[in-house]
Amino acid sequence: MHAYYADHFVLPLPSGHRFPMAKYGRLRERLARELPEVDLHEALPASDGELALVHAPAYIAAVADGSLSPAMQREIGFPWSPAMAERARRSVGATLQAARRVMGQGGGLAANLAGGTHHAYADKGGGFCVFNDFAVAARLMQAEHARRHRQPLRVAIVDLDVHQGNGTARLFAADPSVFTLSLHGAKNFPFRKEPSDLDVELPDGCGDDDYLHALDLALDELARRFEPGLVLYLAGADPHEGDRLGRLKLSFDGLEARDRRVMDWAWSRRLPLVFAMGGGYGHDLEATVQVQINTYRTALAFERRWLARPPALAAGTPSGTHWHNPAP
Structure with a gap:
């Protein structure tokens, strides 16, 4: 299973800043040591053209040259620096590479060791999110898919961060080809939420059983209303119950069950899946x-299922079929 990282581009943050930048490098270290089946690759930066599928050119330029206003930097939560701009591009690039991987091989799973930057809008960032990697990936995969297929690619975004994906919801509000599902804390950031296609608001202190029941209902509703080609x-x-900003009470076991439910939902429909850490x-x-x-x-357990059953055959396509979506 391929996964993409950019943790060596470290933001120079002020002393006492609450963003845990060290978690990305620590995750890569542990994956390399404990799960060598995860094939780790350095992320390439997203290009201006790829970012412009979602983001306003003036905003892309302001991130690149450091002309973001102080107010925009405060909303993002990071001071501008060349490393901040480069990391933002590579965080998107990691998700693009993961998406190309699963679409190019016709199925399976791939990952971004960071990403999930769902608070970014077309013309601004927010909540530690500069560019919206899932939105750019959805648009790019749709464009590349359209070169070879008559049917448009429909994308389901399953957002199980504790904070609502307000930027993603706004970006796809009028687009029936992308379904946005967000399961999040009702009283948590962002305090002004955007309507997703399906929002599930959870009370403070919600634990494993109630969370998993809500997720089951949400995935059933997603299946009833939408048929994606990519998740x-x-x-x-x-x-997690130990999170400083989360306000929910899921255990390690509860979060593992959450992941299994989403991955099994995709596997049972033979849908390629890209995940990011948020x-x-x-x-x-x-x-x-x-x-x-x-x-x-x-994820590795589900990737082994894909390897045991070749995606093209599992999906009912003729033997020898090969889907390929190269970079433009």
């Missing part, structure tokens, strides 16, 4: 990374 899964670690702000950094390691361990 983008935001596997946030911040619903938020995670544990009082103990190792607890956040453990949630993420568990997600990768679960």
